[in-house]
Amino acid sequence: MESHLNQKRFPFKLDVDRVPYSKDLYLECCRCGDISSSLPDDDTWCCKCSNILLDSGRIGIKYPKKIRAFAYSPRVIKELTPRASLSPFLFTFLLLSLSLFALAMVFAGLLILTFNAA
Numbered sequence: 001m002e003s004h005l006n007q008k009r010f011p012f013k014l015d016v017d018r019v020p021y022s023k024d025l026y027l028e029c030c031r032c033g034d035i036s037s038s039l040p041d042d043d044t045w046c047c048k049c050s051n052i053l054l055d056s057g058r059i060g061i062k063y064p065k066k067i068r069a070f071a072y073s074p075r076v077i078k079e080l081t082p083r084a085s086l087s088p089f090l091f092t093f094l095l096l097s098l099s100l101f102a103l104a105m106v107f108a109g110l111l112i113l114t115f116n117a118a
């Protein structure tokens, strides 16, 4: 942990019902200042004031508002942030309508060419 002391922290928006377990995601107790990775090396970890309890892949939180989560790399934040389930559909829809539009343009162009030639 010492090696991280001067590193920039990137905040992670924590959903206490769905805490991602990762060695690269750190949880900080705002009451006692203890910090642990959300996947601690030892199976169990508890902060000094027992606000956060990590126990082999489960988490117990007494005061959800008194927790901060962060990582030392924006890549970790990006990886752990849940993607909105709608976005793939939205993306497909946009792509589809865009290609339809392009197709219509080509078709219109062909029609105009045909009429001009006649």
Ligand SMILES: [Zn+2]
Pocket (backbone or CB within 6 Å): 029, 030, 031, 032, 033, 034, 047, 048, 049, 050, 051, 052
């Ligand atoms: Zn604490």
